[in-house]
Amino acid sequence: MNQPIQDTFLDGSVNVHDVPADSPANDYPTPLDPLVPVDEPLRPSGAEQARTILAGASVGTLASLTADGSPWASVVQYAVMHDGTPVLSVSTLALHGRNLQADQRASLAVAAPVSEGRDPGDSGRVTVAGWVEEPEGEERERAEAAYYKAVPAAEIYNEFGDFNLWALRIERIRWVGGFGRMASAQPSAYAAAQPDPVADAASYAVRHMNEDHADALLAMARAFTGHTDAVAATALRADRYGLDLGVETPRGKTPARVNFLEPVVERDGLRKATVDLTKRAYEIAG
Amino acid sequence: MNQPIQDTFLDGSVNVHDVPADSPANDYPTPLDPLVPVDEPLRPSGAEQARTILAGASVGTLASLTADGSPWASVVQYAVMHDGTPVLSVSTLALHGRNLQADQRASLAVAAPVSEGRDPGDSGRVTVAGWVEEPEGEERERAEAAYYKAVPAAEIYNEFGDFNLWALRIERIRWVGGFGRMASAQPSAYAAAQPDPVADAASYAVRHMNEDHADALLAMARAFTGHTDAVAATALRADRYGLDLGVETPRGKTPARVNFLEPVVERDGLRKATVDLTKRAYEIAG
Numbered sequence: 001m002n003q004p005i006q007d008t009f010l011d012g013s014v015n016v017h018d019v020p021a022d023s024p025a026n027d028y029p030t031p032l033d034p035l036v037p038v039d040e041p042l043r044p045s046g047a048e049q050a051r052t053i054l055a056g057a058s059v060g061t062l063a064s065l066t067a068d069g070s071p072w073a074s075v076v077q078y079a080v081m082h083d084g085t086p087v088l089s090v091s092t093l094a095l096h097g098r099n100l101q102a103d104q105r106a107s108l109a110v111a112a113p114v115s116e117g118r119d120p121g122d123s124g125r126v127t128v129a130g131w132v133e134e135p136e137g138e139e140r141e142r143a144e145a146a147y148y149k150a151v152p153a154a155e156i157y158n159e160f161g162d163f164n165l166w167a168l169r170i171e172r173i174r175w176v177g178g179f180g181r182m183a184s185a186q187p188s189a190y191a192a193a194q195p196d197p198v199a200d201a202a203s204y205a206v207r208h209m210n211e212d213h214a215d216a217l218l219a220m221a222r223a224f225t226g227h228t229d230a231v232a233a234t235a236l237r238a239d240r241y242g243l244d245l246g247v248e249t250p251r252g253k254t255p256a257r258v259n260f261l262e263p264v265v266e267r268d269g270l271r272k273a274t275v276d277l278t279k280r281a282y283e284i285a286g
Numbered sequence: 287m288n289q290p291i292q293d294t295f296l297d298g299s300v301n302v303h304d305v306p307a308d309s310p311a312n313d314y315p316t317p318l319d320p321l322v323p324v325d326e327p328l329r330p331s332g333a334e335q336a337r338t339i340l341a342g343a344s345v346g347t348l349a350s351l352t353a354d355g356s357p358w359a360s361v362v363q364y365a366v367m368h369d370g371t372p373v374l375s376v377s378t379l380a381l382h383g384r385n386l387q388a389d390q391r392a393s394l395a396v397a398a399p400v401s402e403g404r405d406p407g408d409s410g411r412v413t414v415a416g417w418v419e420e421p422e423g424e425e426r427e428r429a430e431a432a433y434y435k436a437v438p439a440a441e442i443y444n445e446f447g448d449f450n451l452w453a454l455r456i457e458r459i460r461w462v463g464g465f466g467r468m469a470s471a472q473p474s475a476y477a478a479a480q481p482d483p484v485a486d487a488a489s490y491a492v493r494h495m496n497e498d499h500a501d502a503l504l505a506m507a508r509a510f511t512g513h514t515d516a517v518a519a520t521a522l523r524a525d526r527y528g529l530d531l532g533v534e535t536p537r538g539k540t541p542a543r544v545n546f547l548e549p550v551v552e553r554d555g556l557r558k559a560t561v562d563l564t565k566r567a568y569e570i571a572g
Contacts, residue, residue, distance in 0.1 A: 059406045061347030061395045063357035066415075071349035071357045073395035074460075075411035095460065109347045109359035119439045120345045125361035129352075153405045157465065174360075174381065179443065 025180070029251035031226025035284050038226045041257035042241045046183030047193040049175040050126040052239075053112045054080050055195035058150040060110035062088065063129075064099035072099055078108065079143075079150035083191045086128065086168040087135075087143045089154055093162060104131040106168055115203045122178035128190075129173075132166035143167055198270040202238040205270050209235040209243075216274075219281035221247045225256035240264040243274075311466070315537035317512025321570050324512045327543035328527045332469025333479040335461040336412040338525075339398045340366050341481035344436040346396035348374065349415075350385035358385055364394065365429075365436035369477045372414065372454040373421075373429045375440055379448060390417040392454055401489045408464035414476075415459075418452035429453055484556040488524040491556050495521040495529075502560075505567035507533045511542035526550045529560075 031038065044052065054060075062076045074096040079087040086108050090097040100106060112124035135143040143165055148155045173185040185193075198205075209217055214232070221233035225247060232248040242259040260273040261280060317324065330338065340346075348362045360382040365373040372394050376383040386392060398410035421429040429451055434441045459471040471479075484491075495503055500518070507519035511533060518534040528545040546559040547566060 059397065059400075061349075061359050061361075061397075063347075063349035063359035063393070065355075065357050069351075069355055070391045070415065071351050071393045072413065072415055073347050073349035073359060073393040074413050075347075075395050075397045075462075077407055094462075105356045107349070107357045107359040109361050111345065111347075111361045114345075121363055121437065121439050127358065127360050129356065129358055151407065153407050176361075176380075 027252050028254035029227070029249050032228050034226040035223055035228055038224065039259050042259045043257065044196060044239050044241060045185065045189065045193065046175040047173065047185035047189040048196065049124060049177060049183070050128065050173050050185055050190055051084050051193045052196040052199050053110050053124050053126045053175070054084065054086065056112060056199050057110050060108050062096055063107040063109070064096050065103045065105060066099055067102065072096060077151045079146035081142055081146050084193070085170065087147045088132065088166045088168065089147055089151070089163045090166060091163050097164060100132055100164065100166060104133060106130070106132045108168055124175070124177050127174045128168065128170045130169045130171035132168050134165060135167040139167070140165065196240045197267045198238065198240050198264050201270050205238050205274065206235045209274065216278040216281070217245060219285045220258045220277060221245055221256060223281040223284035224258040227254065227256060238270060313538050314540035315513070315535050318514050320512040321509055321514055324510065325545050328545045329543065330482060330525050330527060331471065331475065331479065332461040333459065333471035333475040334482065335410060335463060335469070336414065336459050336471055336476055337370050337479045338482040338485050339396050339410050339412045340370065340372065340414070342398060342485050343396050346394050348382055349393040349395070350382050351389045351391060352385055353388065358382060363437045365432035367428055367432050370479070371456065373433045374418065374452045374454065375433055375437070375446065375449045376452060377449050383450060386418055386450065386452060390419060392416070392418045394454055410461070410463050413460045414454065414456045416455045416457035418454050420451060421453040425453065426451065482526045483553045484524065484526050484550050487556050491524050491560065492521045495560065502564040502567070503531060505571050506544045506563060507531055507542060509567040509570040510544045513540065513542060524556060
């Protein structure tokens with residue numbers, strides 16, 4: 001494949017840089033004549049990745065500004081409202097609480113869970129940034145409900161006494177999925193995006209496919225990626241739109257993408273999507 | 287115990303605030319006449335806690351400043367040198383890399399692993415803050431070696447090509463251990479402190495004590511905490527200096543601390559320290 005890496009920055013500028021001379025990507029084999037036309041890979045957008053990672057955790061790190069304008073990182077618990085707005089509850093006695101009272105600019109970073117044996121550098125993380133404000137009226141009720149649900153201990157400790165409840169108004173979103181996988185997103189796209197319904201099931205599904213269905217993965221690689229001479233394939237990641245595979249051919253190894261026949265919209269839809277794609281692969285590969 | 291909470295801030299100011307009216311701490315029973323004089327609880331210092339948490343991970347969150355001075359949080363991998371100095375390797379193409387090139391002020395937050403079933407709000411986290419600079423000469427060699435050891439993929443991807451290697455010069459250290467457990471530390475104390483040698487073993491030891499040695503924990507609670515009428519005790523945390531217990535008495539439940547006879551200095555010394563303390567407890571409690 002050996003495409004240049006395209007990196008889109010938050011200010012809208014795009015940086016296309018060549019794959020470094022020592023990158024493994026230089027040894028990826030190019031696809032052969034495919035058995036059926038190879039679909040354009042369909043992947044979660046940066047906005048969807050960001051929503052998914054934020055929805056998948058309740059602990060992140062806040063960046064705030066100290067009195068002299070220096071950055072201050074602090075681990076916090078958070079909730080996410082239906083439109084993706086993060087909710088924080090920060091003690092007015094703590095330094096980060098005093099920071100936010102004095103300057104409302106803030107950023108929140110969250111890391112996706114790192115599967116066992118996976119490189120944390122090749123794992124998802126997201127940054128959202130903007131400013132905090134105290135939600136009011138109905139939004140405050142929704143924010144409190146979301147926070148108590150995500151952080152049950154807050155209710156026991158009646159956290160809202162000497163705590164400020166903050167909604168983080170997001171201006172910038174940056175997702176990094178791993179080596180060479182990254183994107184920014186607009187706030188409107190982020191607010192409209194849905195967290196991946198299969199995120200919780202994905203890591204089990206990947207392990208299960210690799211342990212028990214190597215033949216199905218190989219059939220997918222041969223049928224859908226153009227690597228018709230593939231001799232082995234492993235699942236690397238699963239999402240609502242398809243699977244990232246590691247494909248082995250006599251010409252070398254390469255990552256490749258296969259799309260599901262239809263995007264998955266139900267929490268428990270990953271199994272059916274994978275079975276359907278496997279059947280189609282066997283039909284094509286014969 | 288029901289002591290006021292003392293919160294020491296980074297500027298040296300101390301904030302002593304009463305336990306909130308709705309806090310569980312208001313119901314803690316006070317100790318009775320002890321069987322032997324109760325030792326002053328010996329606990330890891332904030333500097334030691336900070337060194338331990340940083341040594342126990344290689345993924346944290348960096349706070350840096352964008353061009354307009356806003357905070358930006360981003361998940362990073364890091365290493366720690368022998369004096370506790372964190373080492374980062376940050377791409378010059380990434381926003382946080384450009385941030386640090388323009389303004390060297392930076393902060394790093396790291397969360398201790400959260401044991402299964404434990405509340406992340408009652409778990410350790412640390413913030414260090416100061417500024418980054420590129421290490422030179424011998425220090426650069428040590429920094430590279432530490433980074434490659436902590437982040438093996440960096441070597442495969444030859445990360446120092448379009449990456450900057452930074453040493454974080456620490457000016458401020460803030461540790462939070464959980465509800466009401468927090469401390470700041472001076473940079474000199476932080477540099478001189480040692481990570482807890484039993485940190486890796488502690489969570490297994492706590493589980494093992496609770497599953498198989500409830501009688502030993504109860505004997506410790508009766509002998510060393512003044513709660514001579516204790517009817518049950520569970521281990522909450524273990525460190526080089528002793529155990530945090532949850533003690534149940536007919537008068538109510540309370541947390542309590544027991545010190546080991548000697549601080550543990552070896553990685554595998556936790557078992558012997560616990561056995562020795564158990565023997566002494568049985569001698570006292572009869």
